[in-house]
Amino acid sequence: MHSTARNPFVEPFFDPATFTVTYVVHAGRGSACAIVDPVLDYDHKAGRTTTGSADRVIAFVREHALSVQWLLETHAHADHLSAAPYLKAELGGTIAIGEHIRTVQGVFRDVFNLGAALAVDGSQFDHLFADGETFAVGELQARALHVPGHTPADLAYQIGDAVFVGDTLFMPDVGSARCDFPGGDAHTLYRSVHRLLELPGETRLFVCHDYPPESRAPRFETTVDEQRHGNIHLHEGVSEGEFVAMRTTRDRTLSMPNLILPSIQLNIRAGHFPEPESNGVRYLKIPLNAL
Template sequence: MLARSLYKLSNPIRKFSTDLIKPKVTCLFHNDTNTATYIASCPETGKCAIIDPVLDYDQVGHRVTTIHADSVIAEVTKNHLEPVYILETHVHADHLTGAKILKNAFPSAQTAIGFNVTAVQVQFSRLFNLSNFRTDGSQFDKLIKDGESFSIGKLNLKAFWSPGHTPACMVYTVGDAVFSGDTLFMPDFGTARCDFPGGSADVLYQSIKKLFELPDEYRVFVGHDYGTEKRGVAWESTMGEEKRNNKHLNLSTSRDAFVQWRKERDGTLKLPKLIMESLLVNLRNGELPEPEANGISYFKLPINAL
């Protein structure tokens, strides 16, 4: 669990973007893992960021394919966009990242993830007993600091450290668009689980309360959605809707009530079915494990470890 005193050192959201330019946001939804991959582009320059790409993995046949990543490449190419960043909101436990495929297609784009990925790498390299594995984040082109800002064409991107679900979660704002990853979901779905190693319901509460400082009219683009019979699958809300109506944590929710409910709820959840394979690839920024002498890559899966 992250110490509360450490978390309070992170940058508060006191100033928010006043960009008049709104990004164009395209979602390419990955049905097999219920993941929302986004392309956020500057309408004036065509520069863009790709957020949370997916590498297809058949857990029964043990084969990877690039169907979803290819659809992202096709969308970028069709619209004459220029990717400058390939961003991860965190080290995902429910899908393999397609970052390597996109980096190969757009070599000038920088792959990037939050600075605290190093803590996740240390933790899980021990779990998997990985020898000679670098835990300094050097698999990524850029480690993003809390509060760091950079440009996507004429748009301003700002990153906010939002631990709780994992120690390395980041939320990105691009103009008026908020890419919440697994920190906030659609209002009728709630918030992320906090029972993974390094997770904390108390810290997630603080992270989301910090996000609630953003203006009501900001658009929120969530990392996953599982749909309902009434509305189907959705991935966009507003910060105002989240503040008023998020079923797990809204402006009227107390910290103690949220922490107690989250812990009780998380105690009933099973691990994601792709957690082991996802971590082994995502800690490496989309690289499969190094092939062995016979030229085949293998997933090393711990037994009775979680």
């Protein structure tokens, strides 16, 4: 079975611990592929990382004789650690994110007082995408779309008729992502979502997370038409002012994600761990009363 350059195959891997979906996008057995938003497992009680989620992705790639060309991050995630360096070591590929990661690095270098230990030029990543930049995943044509609002650096990746929206949108019955992280902005998110909703109605949208109500199992795929008509926060007819009022009020009630402190420190480094200290152990920082 083989896809076309317009309709790639998309294999999801759902991580119930973080509600994150990792995707492998490819054109069929033996083709090039991209891996989107890979998860490194993290036990925050013990400060221990493991690779079970990433190993499932590796097994799929090898079973289907795929060649990893890209390891794509939609943004610097606050709810899981990136497995991109581990996957690159095992499978190869280019680790990429949007060029506005530099802004996010600058903000969090100050939050964590990292100083010279963190360059804020995006050099930890292999490639930084500009808005509208085109690229290829083997025979599949792709485009990076800057969709800020949740964070300043969010990208969506359009690969054929599939768009990986990161945290710009959730499933229609869940709505939209928070905008209260540093650099987030509800007005900006509204406009970013509408950029996506201008795509053809049949365009497939793949979300980065699903937080399903008790009435259904996790789902990861929707369409532009479904979002236009059914998104509880952003359906047709919702004005920018109405959305901003709702989103701002709702964000005030939300606690910080469980893994924001460890995950941000690694993810602004493209998933790379800090250098070991004199005892050979790597450490992350916990800023007190700072967020």
